[in-house]
Amino acid sequence: xxxxxxxxxxxxxxxxxxxxxxxxxxxxxxxxxxxxxxxxxxxxxxxxxxxxxxxxxxxxxxxxxxxxxxxxxxxxxxxxxxxxxxxxxxxxxxxxxxxxxxxxxxxxxxx
Amino acid sequence: xxxxxxxxxxxxxxxxxxxxxxxxxxxxxxxxxxxxxxxxxxxxxxxxxxxxxxxxxxxxxxxxxxxxxxxxxxxxxxxxxxxxxxxxxxxxxxxxxxxxxxxxxxxxxxxxxxxxxxxxxxx
Numbered sequence: 060x061x062x063x064x065x066x067x068x069x070x071x072x073x074x075x076x077x078x079x080x081x082x083x084x085x086x087x088x089x090x091x092x093x094x095x096x097x098x099x100x101x102x103x104x105x106x107x108x109x110x111x112x113x114x115x116x117x118x119x120x121x122x123x124x125x126x127x128x129x130x131x132x133x134x135x136x137x138x139x140x141x142x143x144x145x146x147x148x149x150x151x152x153x154x155x156x157x158x159x160x161x162x163x164x165x166x167x168x169x170x
Numbered sequence: 171x172x173x174x175x176x177x178x179x180x181x182x183x184x185x186x187x188x189x190x191x192x193x194x195x196x197x198x199x200x201x202x203x204x205x206x207x208x209x210x211x212x213x214x215x216x217x218x219x220x221x222x223x224x225x226x227x228x229x230x231x232x233x234x235x236x237x238x239x240x241x242x243x244x245x246x247x248x249x250x251x252x253x254x255x256x257x258x259x260x261x262x263x264x265x266x267x268x269x270x271x272x273x274x275x276x277x278x279x280x281x282x283x284x285x286x287x288x289x290x291x292x293x
Contacts, residue, residue, distance in 0.1 A: 061216065095279035097217075104266055104283035105217065116281065148217055152277020156233045159207070159219040159277055 062087060063149050063162035070168040071139045079165045081132040081149035087160060089130035092152040096125055096134045099146045099164075108147070109134060136167070144169045172196045172204070174267050174284035182261075182291050188254040192267030192284060193247075200225050200245040203272050207280060208241060208252045210263040218263075223250060224272065257291045264288050 064082040071077040081094060088094055094112050097105035107116055109125035112132065122143075124135045132151075136143055149162040178190035192206070199206065207222035221231040221241045231239050235254070243250040254261060265287055268280035 092275065092277045093273070093279075104268075104286050105280075106283070107279050107281045110279040110281065150217075150219075150277075150279065152275070158230055158232055159222065161209075161217040161219060164216040 061163040062153055062156070062160040063151060065147075065149060065162035065165045067163070068166045068168065070170055071136075072170045073139055073141060075139050076135060076137045077139055077167065078136075079134045079147055079149075079167070081134070081151075081162050083130050083132075083151060083153075083160075085130060086155040087130075087151045087153040088127065088132055090154055092154075094125065094127050094132040095150045096123075097148045097150065099148065105148060139167075139169055141169050143167060172269065172282050174269060174282055176265060176267050176284045176287040178265075178287060178289070180288055180290060182257055182289060183293055184258055184291055185256055188252070188257050188261060188289055188291070190252045190265055190267070190287065190289070191249050192251070193249050194269070195248070198245075199243060199248045199250065204269040204282070205272050205278070206243065206250045206267065206269050209266045209268055209280065210261075211266070211286075212260075212263040220252065220254075220265075230276070259291050262289065262291045 096109040099105040112127040113125045153160045205224045208220040240253040267284045269282040270278040270280045
């Protein structure tokens with residue numbers, strides 16, 4: 060059971076917009092700790108997609124965007140492309156366990 | 171450009187200690203503005219944070235593993251290491267070493283990752 064809750068899967072047709080939610084609590088996201096998002100392809104290491112709630116590292120397409128409100132955060136992918144099919148994880152910090160916490164991951168499927 | 175590389179045995183016997191090393195290249199582990207950490211991923215499952223270490227010596231461990239885990243840094247070799255004792259099959263996973271830029275509050279992103287190394291616990 061992950062501290063941060065994500066839907067196991069989301070899907071969309073090419074060109075559509077999909078969102079992935081990351082639900083936390085008052086001891087992590089709701090406490091103001093940053094939320095980060097990672098993209099992971101099979102057999103490879105995760106890569107930062109969004110850091111500090113809504114910031115994109117250089118090289119990440121602006122199709123990817125992050126937001127946060129209250130005890131939840133979201134990753135949006137607009138103009139979905141076949142190459143976006145991957146697993147996505149949110150991550151934050153939880154003061155009740157004094158540690159970094161990950162969501163359970165969401166598999167994005169492009170129909 | 172900082173790069174990380176994990177090394178260590180790919181097979182560990184049950185009840186023994188898992189030991190992995192992460193070698194940092196492209197910069198000094200002691201003078202950089204990064205903290206370092208270990209994350210694991212059991213086959214077909216999600217990411218689990220194991221622990222993080224700062225150059226100041228501050229160390230944070232996952233509360234579910236704290237009784238079995240030790241993370242150390244060796245500045246002379248530009249490496250940091252992971253030891254996980256009394257392993258069971260549940261510790262079978264890909265182990266990643268990673269680094270993140272030190273921020274004002276804890277919980278920063280891990281923006282540099284090693285390629286990961288598969289460790290199997292089996293007799």
